Amino acid sequence: MVEEITVLDLQVHRIRHLAEMGNGAILVCNRLENVEAGSGRIALQMPGFHMPAIGQFHVGQLMRVSGKICDWKNPRDGRTEKQIRVTHWFPIMPSRGNWAQLVANSPHFHGIGQAFANHAADRLGDRLLDAVAEGDVAFLLACCPAFPPEMARSLGRLWASWCRDTLAEWLSRFQLPTSALPHLDAAYCGCDAALRRLNADPYRLLAFGTSWRKSDSIAAKRFQVAKDDPRRLHGAVIHVLQKRYMAGDTVVAEPDLRKYVANLLHSDDAASSALLLTFRNGGFVRFGDRQFQLRGVWAKDTLNARSAPPQPP
Template sequence: MNDFEQEKFFRITRPPYSSRKGRSFHAVQIDPDTLRNCNYKRNYIIHIVENNSDRLSLILAKGALVKLAVKKQYSRRVEHGGILTVITPQYLDLIRPSGEQIVIMLGSHARFKGVGPVKARTLWSTFGESLFEILDNGDIVSLRKILSENTAKNTIDAWRSYINIDAMRFCNAHLGLSVSTSFLVSDYYQQETISKVSEDPYRLLAFGVDFNECDRISVALGFQLDAPIRLAAAAEEALYCHLSSGSTLATRYDLDIWLKQLLNIPNNQEKTECYVNQAFALATSCENILDVGDNELQSAGAFTMEAYVAQRLVNLITNPSKLSIDEKRINFYINQYESKKCFNLNSLQKEAIFGAIKHRFLIINGGAGVGKTTLLDALYSVFHVNSDNKCNAHGA
């Protein structure tokens, strides 16, 4: 096994920061048994190249312990004879400490706020190996013997990141998902991650994994291309593809276009058509897809959002405005605004201001440059001045 294939162990010394096409963090290499620094003259920058890497800052805080396999690296000499090595990992895991290693982690990890080296040592001397069970079980009562209630709760929350190391490794190293996505999935499903993803890999669509990648994982897990979970997922994904193009409703013709792209079998149109027909049949019985009549389908999410917006509009339209500003005062406020800005609003803009005051729901539309933003600024000014005057009147 050469140097590029070996697993290396690190402690993060600075929280991740934005870098080119991803996020990076500073680290030192540590001995996996003692967690002590291996070489004080060597420093590392771990660079994770991913689009959705922002969430890493929540997990890979200062003091976190990680294990990784090196994909590529390069080194250069820096001041005072030191060496800086930049590593792009093939995969990355959190390290769950054992024995007294937990003292180092609890005492240095930025997510364990309020603990610190002294309290970490006190926790270990008080509970010993049972500290791991206390943390795993979320036993705040026991931690309260040493820590404040808020610190105990925060410690339990931070520890959950380490409970799911097996889930994280399954997603990242076994399935080949990105580090960020692996954190997202394992954090959401917790101890059920492996079972949930194994029984339906297309659940990963909800975490930003594209359909082709889900197909790759599905095949690796032993599913066939005509598996019902794949075809049902394709129907739902087709609806969301159509939604992204600007329409919440889709006819069979609309979905047919998307499904043929998702389920395409190269050089086998007959099998592709068969899969598409099966996907349609499964779509009508899927709880996440609604048949809204006239041979049109809609995702449950889009239907829920539209229903909420529709009800909200009804409430706004049917309930009268509670604002009471007379026409003379509105004109006075508009004149104040025009004098301050040194230009006059046109008749339609003034009409829209009166309409917004009279009605709880009003649509302001128009092309670029017609004055929509100016109108909103003027409307805000009228409301703001009227509110200030009311406050002054009450104060008087």
């Protein structure tokens, strides 16, 4: 019988035990879908080989965990509680509701404190995450005039540092090279946006050298992406077109594209759905006798043709 894997988004509430030399931890966490005080808590058994690559676990840390539910009996009083024996985890980005708890307790934000974090979250409202990511010091100062200006000035810099280390941890959780970090940072204009975009669609990893097999495995096992999910269908088509472009084919004939996509998705019907979906989403341009081209390549070729000097008669 195969044990069922449970997947939960959690925020660390308390560190019950942290073994020496990084040999594991017991973390008491709040489920993010049930954050009322004292409810929805669960303990994690974190093996030593799953300890963070950067820093240590701390109160307020946010993560998505996969693991197996087990019963643990307290040797002191004989009580039994449900725990998750973690098999995988990776960091996730905060929402407005759990941002203050993260910032107030993370070592990255030394000097910010709970009072300022709570006040900023309350006053900035829906603009909170964007203002912090953009380092909008003027807006932070205007919303938090009762606090030392240095707190607002430091927050953007500290947030950028936290996002960079968190993205590095995210990559390490999936055994992906951290050499991709500067490319992700540049492509999404910041590690904050990169983390949000990757968590929203793990198939974006394909654009940064990750294989289809690896990306598809991450999406299915860690993000519960279904086989017919639009992100998977779109990713397959774009991946094929990008690979053909790198091989020197600026355009791909429709029968060839359909065949390549069907091989990835293991389904002719899924390939047809993927081509239709990606075309409607603007992922590629169709022209001529059933020829397909990446929209970015088409735009580049069109621009080059317009800027080329006229040919002599």
